[in-house]
Amino acid sequence: MLKSLPNIITFGRLLAVPLAVYLILTGELRSAFLVFVAAGISDALDGILARVLNARSRLGGFLDPLADKALLVSVYISLANIGVLPLWLVIMVVFRDIMIVGGVLLLTALDEPPQMEPLYISKANTLAQIALVALELAINGFALESPVVFSFTLTDWTQALVASTTALSGAAYVARFAPIFSGQNGH
Numbered sequence: 610m611l612k613s614l615p616n617i618i619t620f621g622r623l624l625a626v627p628l629a630v631y632l633i634l635t636g637e638l639r640s641a642f643l644v645f646v647a648a649g650i651s652d653a654l655d656g657i658l659a660r661v662l663n664a665r666s667r668l669g670g671f672l673d674p675l676a677d678k679a680l681l682v683s684v685y686i687s688l689a690n691i692g693v694l695p696l697w698l699v700i701m702v703v704f705r706d707i708m709i710v711g712g713v714l715l716l717t718a719l720d721e722p723p724q725m726e727p728l729y730i731s732k733a734n735t736l737a738q739i740a741l742v743a744l745e746l747a748i749n750g751f752a753l754e755s756p757v758v759f760s761f762t763l764t765d766w767t768q769a770l771v772a773s774t775t776a777l778s779g780a781a782y783v784a785r786f787a788p789i790f791s792g793q794n795g796h
Contacts, residue, residue, distance in 0.1 A: 611662055611664070612662055612663075612664040612666075613664070614655075614658055614662065614664070615655040615656070615658045615659040615662070615664050615665075615666075615669055616655075616664075616666060616668055616669050616672060618651050618654055618655040618658070619651070619652075619655045619669060619672045619673050619676050620672065620676075621651060622648045622651045622652060622655075622676040622677075622680065623672070623675065623676040623679060623680075625644055625647070625648050625651075625680065626676075626679045626680050626683050628644055629641055629644045629645060629648070629680065629683065629684055629687070630683050630684070630687045632644060633684065633687040633688060633690075633691060633746075634687055634690065634691065636691070637750075638693075638746050638749045638750030639750035639751060640750075641684075641746055641750065642743070642746035642747050642750045642751075645680075645684065645742060645743060645746055646743065648680055649739065649743075652673070652676075652677065655669075655673065656673070677735070678706055678710075681702075681735075681738055681739070681742070682702070682703055682706055684742050685698075685699045685702050685703065685738070685742070686699060686703065688742070688745060688746075693745050693749055694741075694745065694768075695768065698768055698771060698772055701772060701775050701776070702738065702771065702775055704779075705734075705775050705778060705779040705782075708779060708782070708783075709779075709782050712782065712786045716786065716789060721789050728778065728781050728782070728785070730774060730777050730778045730781050731778045731781070731782070733774050733778075734771070734774035734775055734777070734778040737767065737770045737771045737774045738771055738775075740767055740770075741764070741767045741768060741770075741771050744763065744764055744767055745764060748764065
């Protein structure tokens, strides 16, 4: 039972997705912020427990990124729906994720499953995406002012960071998968 705890926590995070979406779409951004923070804490906790309990599993290897992506993509779409995030940025974020997942599925179908070690730029992108959501939910949920830094708000800077890391991460994955798709992988 103890070895299942990380996966149970991850599944709980997945179940938080519809709650976060509901809270955002109904204007309960303060509560959505708390759910998002709790989901972030659960992500860290399940990873720590998986290492400490030596409970890494194949299921967890699939479930954890699925829960992360489901939460981020759903929250991004919801925040665009209520006008908090610009639609162009959300389309960029969602397209990158669809491109990566589609590439992995296609390669798997072609019996060329890629090694999916996350790239550093992808980790930076995920961190920037999380920071933007937390920032926007906190500012909008608690009626705060976004600080101004060099004539732009902190949210403007964070949106620019997300756009940049999304583009760089997407390009890095295309570069990683291109040799496989073009037949230059030795087959």
